[in-house]
Amino acid sequence: MKKKIVVGSLRQETNSFSPVITVEDHFSVSKGQDMLNKIAVTEMFENAGFEVIPTICAYAIPSGKVDQKAYVGFKQSILDGIPRDGSVAGVWLYLHGAMNVVNIGSGEGPLVAEIRRLVGPGVPIAVALDFHANNTEELIQNANIICGYRTAPHVDGIQTQQRAADLLLRCIKENVLPQCVMVRPPLLFPGEMVTTGVEPAKSLIAELDKIEAQEGVWTASLFGCMPWTDAPNAGSSVVVCGLKESKTPLKEAKRLARMFWNARERFGFEETAAQPEKAIQMACAMTDSPVFISDSGDNVTGGAAGDNAYFLNLLLQHQCKNTLVAGITDQPATEKFYALSVGESLETSIGGTLDSNSTAVTIKGTLKCKGIFERDSKPGMKYVLVETDGIDIILTETRSSFTTQDIIEKTGAKVSDYHMIVVKLGYLFPDLRRIAKGAVMALTTGNCGLQMDRFDFHHIHRPMYPVDKDFDWEP
Ligand SMILES: [Zn+2]
Structure with a gap:
């Protein structure tokens, strides 16, 4: 046999x-x-x-x-x-x-x-x-x-x-x-x-x-x-x-x-890490484009929901322009914009649809592009590209991570049009690192927050560095 x-x-x-x-x-x-x-x-x-x-x-x-x-x-x-x-x-x-x-x-x-x-x-x-x-x-x-x-x-x-x-x-x-x-x-x-x-x-x-x-x-x-x-x-x-x-x-x-x-x-971060507001200031001060900001607390590739509009809200407060948010998962908002024709506008809430700890923000947005991502053995996922106050936002029907220039540009957004691009990642994936003229790791809170001592652990072995400090270990 x-x-x-x-x-x-x-x-x-x-x-x-x-x-x-x-x-x-x-x-x-x-x-x-x-x-x-x-x-x-x-x-x-x-x-x-x-x-x-x-x-x-x-x-x-x-x-x-x-x-x-x-x-x-x-x-x-x-x-x-x-x-x-x-x-x-x-x-x-x-x-x-x-x-x-x-x-x-x-x-x-x-x-x-x-x-x-x-x-x-x-x-x-x-x-x-x-x-x-x-x-x-x-x-x-x-x-x-x-x-x-x-x-x-x-x-x-x-x-x-x-x-x-x-x-x-x-x-x-x-x-x-x-x-x-x-x-x-x-x-x-x-x-x-x-x-x-x-x-x-x-x-x-x-x-x-x-x-x-x-x-x-x-x-x-x-x-x-x-x-x-x-x-x-x-x-x-x-x-x-x-x-x-x-x-x-x-x-x-x-x-x-x-x-x-x-x-x-x-061990430390490859990119400069900073609190969210400081991260925006640093990115704005950089002269070459594009600068990538990682909204690291809501890192989809680390399992966070990707539905948090906290950083979008911050960008609106700081009146940032030439900025792309790639992206936010929000099924209801995606459906609403998807029903519009390009150029039409509507007012809606964005964010907080999956995780009750995520921020929601109300925007008046204009539809720039819409389409469907093909995925293997799954029904396609709707996405829209929406503009509000000089900020473009990619909204998606289901959780998705924008790890390459190609994936971002499939939505109709052109990387070279922006100074700042906010991604729900931690470290930049190689393709984005290749095109980034600058990168800042924003230390946002969330289920992928990078400050480990802020998490409420109940089941991990203790002591555990860096949740616990000041202890020694022998194999
Ligand atoms: Zn891994």
Whole structure:
């Protein structure tokens, strides 16, 4: 019988402070050949002579906790796809690592544990994870290979998937079952403080290659964590996978975790960070355009709702001109403007439709553009570009993040027309960084606020830096 490799992917990053529960409908789901086309490893496995068995590939953008029923359904779809006839040679998974499910907690741990129970101890399981994974012992103990992204902002998703696939093939070929060990420095930094292109993260990532070069080690990963998940598994980790009998994986995991901990006071923001009003003043004073301001507290890519009009209100108060707000999620307001013809105006409230803590503001706006974004396997999402008092605003029907020039300009807004562009992001994604002539991180409050000691945590391990300070830690 031809040996089979089962593949599956379930990814969502949970911000447990967001009230927007992630339901089944928020996921893009593909199955069968479609699923095989979505992942970056199908050909690798086929070329190695294996039959690739698809299960599901489900992805939702970062948001609140995942609905229990949706999660259980996805998990079951993956389990149901695993042949029970002993023909499985290996299991490959692409997960986020910071999924948190209502009434369950970590989504990845139980998934991998149940797969392990099904396939037994002798079948290798390899898992590719996001850099912001909040790892659990349950996950680490049940996987033979764990590979995390090595870049933040992330540009190595494909390489990470393929590294995990490569090592899975090695497990099968050499008939070896490595094990993973994890060491967790008590660090809970927002991603904006741990970007891998700059120090000290850059040097920590560079250590991974040195660790992998050692005898007995197969792969090593460092995880920056998802800090806005109030759960016992929230926090950074170092995971090293290697031969069971070798002492090197644990020794090296401890060494790198210690380096991470020792560097804690050196992590900062790549952009200048400032309180909101100061951020506007600084951006206005910059001479080159465009200047990007991150409304970081309402960062959609970190799971915040993206419906807060607080910053828009501030821009109106400061009578800013040549400014684009990209964007605000507001379904009712989008529908109202969408019903107009270009050039027509109306007065309406914007903001606060998803999160009761978000600000709403009333504007009189004129429709400049409207359209529908196409999304895979989902109905299109309506957007409008509206002008009010010299400020252009992109409104969207559902939560969306504007991470590239192309996505912004699809709405009819032209980046070169503005001095200031306000985005609901934390760090600027590479494409925006490329075109930004200046950037300011506005320290707005919200579910992705960057001042971690302002959050009311109940479930994370304590002490935890920088929520707690003045304590020491030994691995
Ligand atoms: Zn991430």
